[in-house]
Amino acid sequence: MTDPNLTEAPPIAEGQPEPSEALEQLYADFARNSTSPLWTQTNDLMPLAPKPAAVPFVWKWSELVDIAERAGDLVPVGRGGERRAIGLTNPGLAPTAYATPTLWCAIQWLGPHETAPEHRHAQNAFRFVVEGEGVWTVVNGDPVAMRRGDLLMTPGWNFHGHHNDTDQPMAWIDGLDVPFAHDMDLGFFEFGSERVTDEATPEISRSERMWAHPGLTPLVSQQEQVSTPIAAYRWEYTDRALAEQLALEDEGHPATVEPGHAAIKYTNPTNGGDVLPTIRCEFHRLRTGTKTATRQEVGSSIWQVFEGSGRVILNGDATELVRGDIFVVPSWVAWSLEADEQFDLFRFSDAPIVERLHFQRTYFPEAGRFLPGSRG
Amino acid sequence: MTDPNLTEAPPIAEGQPEPSEALEQLYADFARNSTSPLWTQTNDLMPLAPKPAAVPFVWKWSELVDIAERAGDLVPVGRGGERRAIGLTNPGLAPTAYATPTLWCAIQWLGPHETAPEHRHAQNAFRFVVEGEGVWTVVNGDPVAMRRGDLLMTPGWNFHGHHNDTDQPMAWIDGLDVPFAHDMDLGFFEFGSERVTDEATPEISRSERMWAHPGLTPLVSQQEQVSTPIAAYRWEYTDRALAEQLALEDEGHPATVEPGHAAIKYTNPTNGGDVLPTIRCEFHRLRTGTKTATRQEVGSSIWQVFEGSGRVILNGDATELVRGDIFVVPSWVAWSLEADEQFDLFRFSDAPIVERLHFQRTYFPEAGRFLPGSRG
Amino acid sequence: MTDPNLTEAPPIAEGQPEPSEALEQLYADFARNSTSPLWTQTNDLMPLAPKPAAVPFVWKWSELVDIAERAGDLVPVGRGGERRAIGLTNPGLAPTAYATPTLWCAIQWLGPHETAPEHRHAQNAFRFVVEGEGVWTVVNGDPVAMRRGDLLMTPGWNFHGHHNDTDQPMAWIDGLDVPFAHDMDLGFFEFGSERVTDEATPEISRSERMWAHPGLTPLVSQQEQVSTPIAAYRWEYTDRALAEQLALEDEGHPATVEPGHAAIKYTNPTNGGDVLPTIRCEFHRLRTGTKTATRQEVGSSIWQVFEGSGRVILNGDATELVRGDIFVVPSWVAWSLEADEQFDLFRFSDAPIVERLHFQRTYFPEAGRFLPGSRG
């Protein structure tokens, strides 16, 4: 194909008609008839490559925590507002709190002994915990402990609430497909209990006891499920899986995405696919000094630094990152990462939307090649 | 679940904090940090049921043809503008020519012996011909005749152009997933030949000769394909399939969607699924006097009357329809049809997006029940 | 991999123990305990490549018709025996009427105005008609006309009977997975009506009226089905599809399996896959003078000449073939075809069993290469 980053304007001007009174009248009639001609919109509507309204952007965790803590003091949590969640607003998509055209990302804050009431929605959701503990998310009556490094799932149409069982506040990030569901008119919402329906505080959830065994599934529940039945992916397993990939690499075996770059995908054990129909979740670990290849991908993703430091280069601009920092990579934006020390990052993206609808392409601009399987 | 049409406001007010100077400062800091609190947006972002910005709307074919004909006189077709296509602009989504949040629909006009140059794009496209003939769409070098009642496919990333081989103009509708690809940043575009690459005018295309045999596929090409390899679904087959369903119903056999309502889905013969990854195409035939059940569905669709007359009732408002008239049904809008004489309608929708991402629900408000398999 | 036709004995002898009294006692105890050591069986049980008990074999249609006709005179058809079907017995699998380890093939004969009573079985079945007409197979109450060149389906657990509506006898072949179902203990059988349940004699069946439209499926029936819902694949469509492939080849377009060799697969329109879960059906047409490449495939198949003449070469031995002749190709037997005139052949095989269980390999001995995707 042509250079995917071709920026020169296509020769749209050639296609424009000569001005005239009749043309003016025609254009007025287009509007009057609720129509609009393609030839005035082509460049914008159908660009040579994605030109996202969303921009690459970085939020500093320290600032997010500061405003969340102040919200904790000033804003009650309860029925109506539902959650003390502060959405990351991509400057290209403001004022609505869209991080990307598909993904919502918010920092949620729950004070000591507070409860966020139960509700459910068609939108798919998860939580990721970069620090702290002490909150339980109750999913369809199953209390799920939230601890640093854990990924907690609340797939669409499952009732869920949160309660803080400690004397300390806790913050975490929520990820949802709210922008996608909103713009495509897919969402439903239902209020549930004003309290969580089970205030028990077990170390692990019932869903984990049923499902979080490597390669083993309960015989009683063998139907494929749309979303993962595992309510919590615990940090100890993620950490171990990444450590093993790097150790295998050290021993000379293929295990990593590229040298020094380990990564896992969180999966639905009933089909081996993504945890949610619309959201992919991954975790990446870079060795000290690793620099990834630069990639351009169709679809958007959001990353949060879990540990370590380094930088992300987005369309050529580097930003330094430390624990908790969050950045967004809009569609087709060139990104790469560099690790100053061991660098752990959580990622979520709309890849299932892109792939199930067959729009996926990945391009390595430095190598000038597409990933095999990319259409194009 | 709760009444899917519940319109009373959820008690969001209860969730709002007391005004104060500190709160004012916090809200300012939200904005300064590119964030926005959920509790001020819940109703709008996550309604109880879809509240589309798109509105139910009807375009009259006679008016569309009038402005298209005038555009034929005033606007050249060629490189840059690419197509003399006039997009239907949903008043709720204006000024961009979106018919729904996912679907583009345009009337295209090609004058005698004109050529619309070749290009390709990741966006998926089709044409449907409500009247006329004489144009060939050339898809990857394969000339495809366009005639009344035919559905012509140009799946994503196939080069295609059109040329009119006659002394008469021709008009038809184009359907694409342009709004979806644009808003989700999925699109790529590439210019091709300024002329069509094969000016032959065969009755049927090579793709039909390979693929359009009932239940038979070429042994040489047994891989599943993302989109249908059939470039044209001819009216004679559609008409016959619908007539047979009604005849079988007359003979006492189950064949129709509901009494007096025959319907077919156009399918990809390599997997039995939808013709395009993002767009479903159907054709419906109602006997004289038939009134369909009222349905609410997640996802949007666009209908064009092919023949006959009757009316559509959209959220309770009836509009009379004749040949060529086009109407749009946004997500969750209640719709039903009534036939004054045999009533033939072509339909396309974003159902593959909705279903592959598992948001589908169908509700029958008169019966107060959901379709089995609907989540909810 | 090693030469797939390696015939030298593997060094099994090296693995054998020294004879001794203790060994003799051990071998006796093996038998007494219902056990048997692998080291005495390896060569036979796990050969280097398939060594079928079934042999390549050809049945002459003229002889089959002769004995079927005499059976028509001597053997009643009715409840108990159920069908006047004479099974082709592979000499390597005699005395049971297995054509291959998976496939049953029989010539069935039905005299003027005779009826073969209804029954159903888990085993999957089809009929192929090489000559004659006048019989209707009634499948779950739907009468299906049988005519020269037609393929008629009776998937597992559908009631079916046959009745001859004419003053002439008719013969055809039945294909089933009876050996497979029998040896794997999968079969169920149930008697139905002693007569066919509908004696109507329509030109086409209701199933065709619903389903045999190219690329169109009824909206009322969108669930994937295990077997094809099309009860009859008519000769006119098969003939046309093959003729088009050869015409396209003449015009310089890729359409055939190899030069001069057109072929179609009969498919299930609900998923694009095989017509039956265990049996693949194909039709092949060779131009005059065509010689196919030699192939070795895992799994067995049965061919019947429909029209024309030529020969099959099976493991190097050629046999002349004329209309109606049937030959069997056991697993991994090298086969090729040569056409003296336009040569039309129907084929069925156990390929769905082989492929769904991932044992498929295809080898081209002349080229010394495997088909891509073959494991090995």
Added chain:
Amino acid sequence: MTDPNLTEAPPIAEGQPEPSEALEQLYADFARNSTSPLWTQTNDLMPLAPKPAAVPFVWKWSELVDIAERAGDLVPVGRGGERRAIGLTNPGLAPTAYATPTLWCAIQWLGPHETAPEHRHAQNAFRFVVEGEGVWTVVNGDPVAMRRGDLLMTPGWNFHGHHNDTDQPMAWIDGLDVPFAHDMDLGFFEFGSERVTDEATPEISRSERMWAHPGLTPLVSQQEQVSTPIAAYRWEYTDRALAEQLALEDEGHPATVEPGHAAIKYTNPTNGGDVLPTIRCEFHRLRTGTKTATRQEVGSSIWQVFEGSGRVILNGDATELVRGDIFVVPSWVAWSLEADEQFDLFRFSDAPIVERLHFQRTYFPEAGRFLPGSRG
């Protein structure tokens, strides 16, 4: 459907022709033409329900170990015989060492510091360890420790050998699809190294380090795989999963197959399906005193007692069982289990063959009902 256990003879006699000289001549000509009439075979070939040649049978572990140990003294292991494996021979299928028509099961014995050389075959294999340890199976160069309770996988066409690193012998069971592959002519075999290619003795294999993390898969390897990439399913996980099911049952949550009966399926994490294309592996745990419902299933299975005691009732006959005892359940044989103390059993079956080819039925004779989804 009719009673699935109907045993009265179907009225085949009615279908038989009158004896005559002409008939005698016809029958002779059938044989001469390598054909055989259906009406003399119907009852046998197509019974009302499966009538397996294989019989229900129990092998005592103590006797198997005894003969295996003596074979260890008398029979060398090495190239040619390949394995010191003693196959369980179903008396109904003797003299070939088939446990069922599809499944091979053997006790394998490897003496101190012995090596079973490497080879590979299209047949799929696993090992299950009921007692002992000290052997490593090397799968494509990856050493896999074998310990009590572990399930070890060697899917088709992977090189594998075994070596005993200790001064003690070790025994385990091998499960393969050898009968199926042999009878259907699907098998290929290739000799590899005379020694294992890696004599390292790690606690866990590289495959486990990559793949045996609950719900996590390596990003570098996201293609669906035909067989599981996990080489060992460790007892600690199986034990924990079963214990949790029973604990959840105690707490009042649905978790077990039926009261007191926990069970897991070993799965392929790349698709959530069976570990091998032809073989399903499960593990069952019954509480003391539990009696399962009686089931009849299409397809055959083999069970080994891992721990505890109780009995199996096969077609009404009870056999007492202790650690290591193995029994076979042919197709459609009624089985149930009773536990005298906590009763742990490993099971493998040909369910993937049955289900992928859509022959599955399960019947509960005590309740007189089929499992939903059973055809029939």
